[in-house]
Amino acid sequence: MSGFSKKIVRKISPFVPKWAKNNIPTGVKNFLRSKYVPRTVVIDIVGTCNLKCPSCPNGNTPNKNPIGMMDLVTFEKILDKIALEHPGTTVAIYNWTDQFLHPQIVDFIKVIHVHGLKSLLSSNLNFIPADLKGLAESNSGGITISLSGFTQKVYGIAHKGGDIEIVKENMRKLSAALKEANSSTCVNVYYHKYKHNLDEIKLMEEFAKSLGFGFGADWAYFMPIEGVKKYIDGNLPEADVKFIETNLALNIKKAMEAAKEFKNEPCLFPSTLLTIDWRGQVQLCCAVYDSGRFSIGSYLDTPWKVIEERLENHPFCKECVKDSLHTYISWHGNSKLRPIYQKIAQEEIQKHNNNNGWQKKNL
Numbered sequence: 001m002s003g004f005s006k007k008i009v010r011k012i013s014p015f016v017p018k019w020a021k022n023n024i025p026t027g028v029k030n031f032l033r034s035k036y037v038p039r040t041v042v043i044d045i046v047g048t049c050n051l052k053c054p055s056c057p058n059g060n061t062p063n064k065n066p067i068g069m070m071d072l073v074t075f076e077k078i079l080d081k082i083a084l085e086h087p088g089t090t091v092a093i094y095n096w097t098d099q100f101l102h103p104q105i106v107d108f109i110k111v112i113h114v115h116g117l118k119s120l121l122s123s124n125l126n127f128i129p130a131d132l133k134g135l136a137e138s139n140s141g142g143i144t145i146s147l148s149g150f151t152q153k154v155y156g157i158a159h160k161g162g163d164i165e166i167v168k169e170n171m172r173k174l175s176a177a178l179k180e181a182n183s184s185t186c187v188n189v190y191y192h193k194y195k196h197n198l199d200e201i202k203l204m205e206e207f208a209k210s211l212g213f214g215f216g217a218d219w220a221y222f223m224p225i226e227g228v229k230k231y232i233d234g235n236l237p238e239a240d241v242k243f244i245e246t247n248l249a250l251n252i253k254k255a256m257e258a259a260k261e262f263k264n265e266p267c268l269f270p271s272t273l274l275t276i277d278w279r280g281q282v283q284l285c286c287a288v289y290d291s292g293r294f295s296i297g298s299y300l301d302t303p304w305k306v307i308e309e310r311l312e313n314h315p316f317c318k319e320c321v322k323d324s325l326h327t328y329i330s331w332h333g334n335s336k337l338r339p340i341y342q343k344i345a346q347e348e349i350q351k352h353n354n355n356n357g358w359q360k361k362n363l
């Protein structure tokens with residue numbers, strides 16, 4: 001399909017009524033999406049994170065990926081190629097890391113915009129750039145602040161190594177800088193819901209809104225895909241199993257069972273996503289972690305057709321789809337699976353509350 005036809009389809013799409021879109025079969029929808037919507041690009045510009053969340057490979061994987069930082073010149077070259085191969089795309093500069101750890105973060109955002117692309121950021125906000133004015137004036141396309149509590153006692157469980165009072169102070173500073181710069185950047189607080197932290201959602205929502213930030217909360221899940229597979233196969237270390245079974249409301253075993261019903265739905269990542277690490281190595285997708293195992297090749301040195309072919313034919317994907325791991329990891333975007341997962345999480349919460357009531361009564 002020519003670039004001209006793609007442009008026409010993108011222009012028409014917002015005018016197609018939702019009911020009509022809902023009646024398009026999933027297979028057709030996925031085909032159209034992969035053909036006409038630009039791939040989302042995910043780039044880690046640093047190689048690590050300042051926290052060790054137990055649901056994230058930084059907290060649950062003993063063999064960490066190499067540590068380092070991308071330099072601005074390499075980033076510019078990568079963006080030159082991306083702008084040619086994926087015009088109109090959004091560039092999220094985070095996957096398994098925190099982009100605010102890069103001392104030149106503001107320059108990286110500017111490079112994305114100079115290339116006519118949209119930038120997206122996500123941070124635990126325990127650390128913010130010294131140049132907050134520059135950050136606000138860069139008018140990034142959006143910043144997500146990820147957290148899991150309002151008090152340290154609760155927050156520290158799932159955001160291990162973080163300090164919620166520092167996060168709150170940084171939220172205040174960020175809000176003030178954005179207002180001062182009259183910035184167009186939207187900030188959204190994303191509250192990860194666990195069994196242990198539901199009581200503090202309201203407090204955080206009020207705080208976030210008082211600063212002019214958006215707020216959303218959703219069930220936390222376990223990452224990366226290799227870790228979920230290990231859990232199901234009974235090969236995960238004791239401490240990780242304990243965290244999963246004590247804290248996750250979205251019970252993995254039940255969630256995987258429910259995902260089986262959708263296992264024939266193809267994984268959209270190979271056709272809709274491009275993931276690159278701080279060394280410029282393309283990764284199989286955003287849901288796998290081990291770059292020693294899942295690097296596809298250098299983005300700058302590999303022709304796009306070859307990358308595409310490698311993404312679409314990676315041997316691990318067969319294993320992943322066979323176990324429905326691809327469905328579990330992208331449940332947010334699956335309108336049929338979402339209510340089922342909602343029900344699983346609510347049942348787990350109910351069970352948790354009943355047990356706690358029993359424990360309190362018997363103390």
Ligand SMILES: C[S@@+](CC[C@H](N)C(=O)[O-])C[C@H]1O[C@@H](n2cnc3c(N)ncnc32)[C@H](O)[C@@H]1O
Binds near residue numbers: 055124
């Ligand atoms: C792995 S994080 C990396 C970016 C940054 N360090 C952060 O935490 O926002 C990428 C995205 O995953 C989300 N995330 C992290 N842990 C999660 C969990 N257990 N369940 C659901 N989403 C999670 C974060 O909110 C963030 O938007």
Ligand code: SF4
Binds near residue numbers: 096
């Ligand atoms: S979820 Fe984000 S903040 Fe937590 S360890 Fe992973 S990358 Fe860091």
Ligand code: SF4
Binds near residue numbers: 285
């Ligand atoms: S099938 Fe699994 S490993 Fe392959 S791209 Fe999809 S989520 Fe990633």
